[in-house]
Amino acid sequence: MKTKKKIIHLGFVLLTIVFLISCKSKKDDGLLFFLPPGGGDITNETASLPPESEVTTETGDEEGDLEFAYQTTRPIPVTVIVQDADGVQSGVTVLIKAGTETLTQGLTNSFGSFTSTFNLIDRYESITLQIIIGDNVVSTQIIQTANLVAINRTITISTSVDSVAQAAVDTDGDGVPDSQDAYPEDAALAQIITTPSSGTLIVGFEDLYPSPGDADFNDYVVMVKNNAEDLNAQGQVVRIRATYKHLAAGAGYKSRLKLNIPGHLSGQFTSQITDKDGTAVASLDTHMTDLSGISIYGDLNSKDTLDSAWNTRQGQTYVEGMQAQIEITFDTPASPQVIGAAPYDLYLSVLKYTDTEQVQVHFPGLYKDANGVDQYIDSKGFPWAIAIPEQWNWPVDGSNIKAAYPNFEAWYTSHMAGTPTNKDWYKQPDDSHLYVYFTIPSAIAAFFGQAGSVSFLLFFGLMLLAVVALFSIRLKTVSR
Ligand SMILES: [Ca+2]
Ligand SMILES: [Ca+2]
Ligand SMILES: [Ca+2]
Incomplete structure (x- = not known):
């Protein structure tokens, strides 16, 4: 017994x-079950503030129905104002996280205000906003994201706070304490934001624009690795870094991968292009007065960068594509609200059978015609480009995204109906319809981690x- x-x-x-x-x-x-101690939406920790301090929050967050453009992420603008008994407070850290991942961070300016834009992965159900004075978190706020369009909050501390006096060790004197400074010895830089936080974004294009494609999204597939923005203490973008890797080209046409950074800003663009063996192929270094029409691989086209392979047929041996490691350094630090979030306006310039760039294929949601109609939604209501915020295998030739991802259709039809479901459709593949490049944890393992x-x-x-x-x-x- x-x-x-x-x-x-x-x-x-x-x-x-x-x-x-x-x-x-x-x-x-x-995202689903994380709640601050106490279980409420806002937890204030006033121990580090003067006695009798209270922290109150006035919330003007905007909610609404977003126009559906086949996006798995969406940009969220944020404005947070911090004030105390003496008025607005500069030098206070505003930090927005999803779990442990930083989405945006910066100091309030001389108007007590912090503004930014971050990219929210659509399937995340909540995020956390923290107000940090010196090294001390004084408020932790959980924000539900279901219909969130914008964050607008004014946070008031009832007593007089000297944020400078509370500041902990700040070696480079940029106002960001070493404990929160990703570059503690560089006063021009303070934070690194990686979008998406997984470090991997996959973009798949259809190239028959303006004719509808066959929805396999494998005509050009590219991985954007570690797209990082280096921010200064104020949360402005000093530099963008990213590595692109050409994965597949299931197409007859040739094309080039290009990038517009919104805002017509000027800066230096560099790209180090390497072949499948890691050998340098080309090195670009140019100052651009308008950072639009950037050619990620220079003059190289989609046949050059994939050794004329396709990587789209079942059983086809995988051929490694070329990588381009790029840096864009703005002449003047850029506002995240102007440039938006990675992958920005990444697009395909289709050459067809010549070397002349003939049509551009962009994400939906960016370009409208004179009648307000989205130029990049086809006659069947479908996009020509889709971005997935993690490792993702693309459909094989002869199949399509609906067969390869059985929940894809439910996802977009539910979003069009205004009752979104299946936000994680890209995590439930039918491998028999895919060119399997990424080894993604088995369904059970993924399920266990979810x-x-x-x-x-x-x-x-x-x-x-x-x-x-x-x-x-x-x-x-x-x-x-
Ligand atoms: Ca610092
Ligand atoms: Ca610094
Ligand atoms: Ca296609």
């Missing part, structure tokens, strides 16, 4: 461990109980 009790006890201990691990993974995912794995837990728990029961029956039988 003692052994049986021990086994049942062990079973419960194991169940508890599984439950705790699962809670931890949910918290890391950040918030919402309650049914898996139940399943696992029941299996465990069954094993315990079997063991105890077996022990009983043996002891007889």
Whole structure:
């Protein structure tokens, strides 16, 4: 009997461990179950402020229906004003995170205001805004993202706060304490924002514009790796860094990969192009008075950068494409609200069978005609370009995105109907319709790592109980 009790006890201990691990993974995912201590939407920690301090928040966040343009992420503009008993407060850190990932960060200016824009992954259900004075977090606010269009908050501290006096060690004197300064010894830089935070963005294009494509989104597939913005203390973009890797070209036409940075800003563009062996192919370094029409691979076209391979047919041996490691340094630091979020206006310039650039293929949502009609939604209501904020395998020739991702159709039809569902459609592939390049964790493993794995837990728990029961029956039988 003692052994049986021990086994049942062990079973419960194991169940508890599984439950705790699962809670931890949910918290890391950040999004469904993470609540601040106390469980409310706003938690203030006034211990580091003068006695009797209260922190209050006036919320003017905007909510509404967004125009659906087949996006898996969306830009969220943010304005946060911080004031105390003496008026507006400069030099206060405003930090917005999803789980542990920083979405944007910067100091309030002389008007007590911090403004920015960050890219929100659509399937995230909540994000966190923190107000930090010196090294001390004084307010943590959970923001639900379901219909969020913009963040506008005024945060008031009832007493007199000397934020400078509270500032901790700041080696470079840029106002950002070393503890929050990604460049603690460089006063021109303070923060690195990687978009998306996974470090991998996949973009798939159709190239028959203006005719509708066949929806395999493999005519040109590119990975944008580690798109990082280096921000200064005020949260303005000093420099953009990214590495592009050509993955697939399931097309007859040739094309070039190009980039517009919105805002007609000037700056220096460099690109180090390497072939599949890592050998340098070309090096670009040019000052541009308008950072639009940037050619990521210079004069090289889609045949050059993929060694004339396709990487779109099942069983076809994968051929490594060329990489382009780029840097854009603005002449004057740029506002995130002007340039928007990565991948910005990344587009395909289709050459067809010549070397002349003939048509451009952009993401939907960027260009409207005189009647307000989106120029990059086709006659079937479909886009020519799609971006996925993580590793993603593209459909093979002869298949299409609906077959390869069975929830894709439910995703876009539900969004068009105004009742969005299946925001994680790109995480549920049917591999038989895909050119499998990325090894993505199995469905069970992914499920286990995801918030919402309650049914898996139940399943696992029941299996465990069954094993315990079997063991105890077996022990009983043996002891007889
Ligand atoms: Ca600093
Ligand atoms: Ca710094
Ligand atoms: Ca196609």
